[in-house]
Amino acid sequence: MSENTAKSNFAAQVHTKFRVRLQDRLPLELELYLVEDGHSTSTQEQFSLLFHGPRDFNLGQGTFEIEHEAMGRFPLFLVPLEPDQQGPRYQAVFNRLLKKQP
Numbered sequence: 001m002s003e004n005t006a007k008s009n010f011a012a013q014v015h016t017k018f019r020v021r022l023q024d025r026l027p028l029e030l031e032l033y034l035v036e037d038g039h040s041t042s043t044q045e046q047f048s049l050l051f052h053g054p055r056d057f058n059l060g061q062g063t064f065e066i067e068h069e070a071m072g073r074f075p076l077f078l079v080p081l082e083p084d085q086q087g088p089r090y091q092a093v094f095n096r097l098l099k100k101q102p
Contacts, residue, residue, distance in 0.1 A: 004071055005094070007047040011035045013070060018051065020078075021065040028057060030090060038095070045096045051078070053088040 014035060019027035030051035038046025053059065059078060066076045081089040 005074060006096070007035060007037075007045055007094070009071060010047075010049055013068065016068070016070075019067040020059065021067065027067070028053065028059065038093075043098055045094065045098055047094050049092040049094075050081075051090040051092075052084075052086050053090060055087040058088050059090060 010032065014032055017029045017031055019029055021027050030053050032049055033052055034050040036048045036050060038048060040046050059080060061077075061079050063075050063077045065073060067073045076092050078090045078092055081091050083089055
C-alpha cells in the first residue's frame with residue numbers, strides 16, 4: 001500500500017464515493033461514512049474504514065480493486081458487516097508500519 005492510503009487521506013474523503021470494480025458488472029459505489037481510530041503508536045498506524053453500499057447488491061469478503069477520484073486506484077480487503085438502516089456495511093482494517101524518523 002502506498003502513502004496515499006494513510007488515515008489522514010481517507011479522513012479527508014469521508015462522505016465521498018469509492019468505486020469497486022467487479023467483473024461482468026458496472027462498478028459498485030460505496031460511500032465512506034467513518035474513519036475509526038485504532039491503537040496507533042509511534043511506529044504503526046491502526047484504523048478502519050466503514051462504508052455503506054447499495055441495498056440491491058451485497059459484496060462478499062475479499063480483496064477488490066477500488067477507485068476514488070482523489071485517491072486513485074488501489075486494492076482493498078473488505079469484510080461485510082451487519083447492515084444498518086442505510087443498508088449493507090463494509091469494513092477495511094489497516095495496520096500500517098510507519099517509517100522511522102531519523
